[in-house]
Amino acid sequence: MARMTMVQAINDALRVAMRRDPRVVVMGEDVGVNGGVFRATDGLYQEFGPDRVIDTPLAEAGIIGTAIGMAVNGLRPVAEIQFDGFLAPAHEHVVNHLARIRWRSRGRFTAPVVVRIPSFGGIRALEHHSESIEAWYMNNPGLKIVVPSTAYDAKGLLLAAIEDPDPVLFLEPKRLYRAFREEVPEDYYTVPIGKARVAREGRDVSLFTYGAMVPVALEAAEKAAQEGIDVEVIDLRSLMPLDVEAIVASVQKTGRVVVLNEAPRTAGAAAEIIALINDKALLYLEAPVIRVTGFDVPMPYLLSEDLYLPDAERVLAAIREVRSY
Amino acid sequence: MATREEELLAPYLQVRSVLGVDGTPVGPEPDLTPDQLREIYRWMIFLRVHDQRLLTLQRQGRLGTFAPFSGQEACQVGSAYLLEPRDWIFPTYRDHGAMMVHGVPEVNIIRYFMGDEWGSRSPDGVNVFPISIPIATQLNHAVGCAWASKIKGEDAVAVGYVGDGGTSEGDFHEALNFASVFNVPAIIFVQNNRYAISVPLHRQMKSRSIAQRAIAYDIPGVRVDGQDVLAVISVFREAIDRARSGGGPTLIEALTYRYGPHTTSDDPKRYRSQEEVEEWQARDPIERMRRYLVARGLWTEQEDEDLWAWAREQVAAAVAEAEAMGRPDPAAIFDYVYAELPWHLREQKEKLLAELARRQGEVKSHG
Ligand SMILES: Cc1ncc(C[n+]2csc(CCOP(=O)(O)OP(=O)(O)O)c2C)c(N)n1
Ligand SMILES: [Mg+2]
Numbered sequence A: 001m002a003r004m005t006m007v008q009a010i011n012d013a014l015r016v017a018m019r020r021d022p023r024v025v026v027m028g029e030d031v032g033v034n035g036g037v038f039r040a041t042d043g044l045y046q047e048f049g050p051d052r053v054i055d056t057p058l059a060e061a062g063i064i065g066t067a068i069g070m071a072v073n074g075l076r077p078v079a080e081i082q083f084d085g086f087l088a089p090a091h092e093h094v095v096n097h098l099a100r101i102r103w104r105s106r107g108r109f110t111a112p113v114v115v116r117i118p119s120f121g122g123i124r125a126l127e128h129h130s131e132s133i134e135a136w137y138m139n140n141p142g143l144k145i146v147v148p149s150t151a152y153d154a155k156g157l158l159l160a161a162i163e164d165p166d167p168v169l170f171l172e173p174k175r176l177y178r179a180f181r182e183e184v185p186e187d188y189y190t191v192p193i194g195k196a197r198v199a200r201e202g203r204d205v206s207l208f209t210y211g212a213m214v215p216v217a218l219e220a221a222e223k224a225a226q227e228g229i230d231v232e233v234i235d236l237r238s239l240m241p242l243d244v245e246a247i248v249a250s251v252q253k254t255g256r257v258v259v260l261n262e263a264p265r266t267a268g269a270a271a272e273i274i275a276l277i278n279d280k281a282l283l284y285l286e287a288p289v290i291r292v293t294g295f296d297v298p299m300p301y302l303l304s305e306d307l308y309l310p311d312a313e314r315v316l317a318a319i320r321e322v323r324s325y
Numbered sequence B: 001m002a003t004r005e006e007e008l009l010a011p012y013l014q015v016r017s018v019l020g021v022d023g024t025p026v027g028p029e030p031d032l033t034p035d036q037l038r039e040i041y042r043w044m045i046f047l048r049v050h051d052q053r054l055l056t057l058q059r060q061g062r063l064g065t066f067a068p069f070s071g072q073e074a075c076q077v078g079s080a081y082l083l084e085p086r087d088w089i090f091p092t093y094r095d096h097g098a099m100m101v102h103g104v105p106e107v108n109i110i111r112y113f114m115g116d117e118w119g120s121r122s123p124d125g126v127n128v129f130p131i132s133i134p135i136a137t138q139l140n141h142a143v144g145c146a147w148a149s150k151i152k153g154e155d156a157v158a159v160g161y162v163g164d165g166g167t168s169e170g171d172f173h174e175a176l177n178f179a180s181v182f183n184v185p186a187i188i189f190v191q192n193n194r195y196a197i198s199v200p201l202h203r204q205m206k207s208r209s210i211a212q213r214a215i216a217y218d219i220p221g222v223r224v225d226g227q228d229v230l231a232v233i234s235v236f237r238e239a240i241d242r243a244r245s246g247g248g249p250t251l252i253e254a255l256t257y258r259y260g261p262h263t264t265s266d267d268p269k270r271y272r273s274q275e276e277v278e279e280w281q282a283r284d285p286i287e288r289m290r291r292y293l294v295a296r297g298l299w300t301e302q303e304d305e306d307l308w309a310w311a312r313e314q315v316a317a318a319v320a321e322a323e324a325m326g327r328p329d330p331a332a333i334f335d336y337v338y339a340e341l342p343w344h345l346r347e348q349k350e351k352l353l354a355e356l357a358r359r360q361g362e363v364k365s366h367g
Helices: A007-019 A044-048 A060-072 A086-097 A134-139 A151-163 A215-228 A246-252 A269-284 A302-308 A312-323 B002-014 B036-060 B073-080 B095-100 B106-114 B137-151 B168-182 B214-217 B229-246 B274-281 B283-293 B301-323 B343-366
Strands: A002-004 A025-029 A053-055 A074-078 A114-119 A144-146 A167-173 A182-184 A197-199 A203-207 A231-235 A238-239 A257-264 A290-294 B089-090 B159-162 B186-192 B221-225 B250-255
Touching: A002 A151, A002 A269, A007 A044, A007 A074, A007 A151, A007 A182, A007 A215, A025 A060, A044 A053, A053 A203, A053 B221, A060 A074, A060 A086, A086 A114, A086 A134, A086 B036, A114 A151, A134 A144, A134 A257, A134 A269, A144 A151, A144 A197, A144 B221, A151 A167, A151 A182, A197 A215, A197 B137, A203 A246, A203 A312, A203 B214, A215 A231, A215 A257, A215 A312, A246 A269, A257 A269, A257 A312, A257 B301, A269 A290, A269 B159, A290 A312, B002 B214, B002 B221, B036 B089, B036 B095, B036 B106, B036 B229, B036 B283, B036 B301, B073 B095, B073 B159, B073 B186, B073 B229, B073 B250, B089 B137, B095 B106, B168 B186, B168 B214, B186 B229, B214 B221, B214 B250, B221 B229, B229 B250, B229 B283
Parallel strands: A025 A053, A025 A074, A074 A114, A114 A167, A144 A167, A203 A231, A203 A257, A257 A290, B089 B159, B159 B186, B186 B250, B221 B250
Antiparallel strands: A002 A182, A144 A238, A197 A231
16 A cells, blocks of 8 residues: 555556556647646556557547557557546547447457546646546446545546446546555555445435545535534446436435536536436435536636636535425 | 659758858848848847747746747748738747837837736737737738728738648638638748647658648648748748738748747746757757858957857846736736726726735735
């Protein structure tokens, strides 16, 4: 075991994957000599050389498009898109090819590409560097979508994603890259995609969230505890597929639900989770579900970022409301 | 004997220059008055002081992530200096120098990098599009804008800015193709500073120049010494004249260098040497122009000192003004999403304002 930040755990996962599987290649802008703008690929170029750690031209459509071709022909590309907002030029390849190559070739071809994307807000970045893009792709069948919130999960989920037979969008909360250090095993292990994690057990209210909002949820839960409200925090970890069993089990237990995502409100992941609860667990509810989300506005520039991002106070207000309904 | 390929490429590899590194003319000087020459020099010094000051402010935590352009002043000034107010520019995050030359107040630039959306709002009548961070996208906007001028029978020109790395994006090629097919009055201006963050130019392309890409689109392409402001102005004069008179687009590649990091989040020591930086600093565009002006008897040491002092005062005043502005109005994040606020945004806005009022009340009652 070693104590690692999340970005170190991701780096470690890539190294472990590349050592055990020669099909794994890492590609993207500045991932080689520079080790990635967040240093997620630091040292890989030195260990594995320029054929497996590839500094690409500045062209996201080219990166994802060629990764698809590589994957179809037997490689396991792990492509880095430098920031969430810059997947946009590759949107074409993600939705029109990556997501559906298995389907339209009736299983003849698959493209097990992992697209790693530093994601979400909270680091005071310039415009287009703080986007929540998960819902764009949840509505697009054929992709798995994974969002870790701990260093342990980041490594285990990334290794699972590389092993997965389907394409995975791996959204890394950049705000958590260096927010903490945790014990992380140095060897190979996986965390299954599609399984949520109980981040905090509780009896009174279920709080479903993921990514950079997990620490916010835990902070709100601590505050709620001081008021005698026992909150269960579920870290979803995987948005596609969702862990329906974990969601239903928690709803059955508490009957009161808050869903939290930092993306804009309308048609966000929270809306889907509420619809799922409606489908599978409506009769267990003792109060209407409340969602805490970002606003339906473009991500503000840094002076107004905090107005936008849900914080523990906003979550606590929702917890109180759902508890006292 | 030169091969056919070499003959074809030669004009696109040749670098246009007016001033040698020591400031002596090596090519035909553009037709500019002494006042204009001094004004150009003044702009470059102002931009250098501005850039260094903003870099310091960022280090002090008074600014967000910042992209410095020091080293590229000749490109910034030379590309915008001859434009008329009716002309347009479509800048990147490293073109705030050109933005100011074309009429954006310095305060806007500082507010932008402080993290205020109002910094992206050009004053009425200033035809400067907001900074585009998504690489190369602005080139198609520039082409469309120029195309509209043509359709409307107007003679305004549009300049689209991009870096060497940006030439790898599909948008760069699509913009050149549209500009060519529809023969629009656009100038695509590539500042080739040899790196896209850490990635060197030879990793972006195998072509021997960026200018030669004009061959494929059958439009004029020129390569210019980007550390030579008079050369940049000369090639822009030709490109602007051509565009205005219906002659269509031009691709300009300027050879330049950024002295500083890509942005304040970058550590350039990981991918380039100090010697390389110093080699380029020895070709400094400001020093070169100063020597030229002094040699022509248009400038003195004393004037030089006064000019740097003047620039520092200007910048200090703008910084003070920007910092006195405080935080932007929270309501504004909702107000500009649509022309009219739909119900759900009205609801969200009211909720946020109520929450802010409540929190302020709590702070007061606790304090
Ligand atoms: C579509 C897109 N992809 C990636 C980025 C991240 N990024 C910002 S600047 C940059 C390098 C740009 O290099 P270049 O075009 O040479 O311009 P320079 O910064 O050197 O002026 C990258 C990769 C971005 N802003 N937009
Ligand atoms: Mg560059």
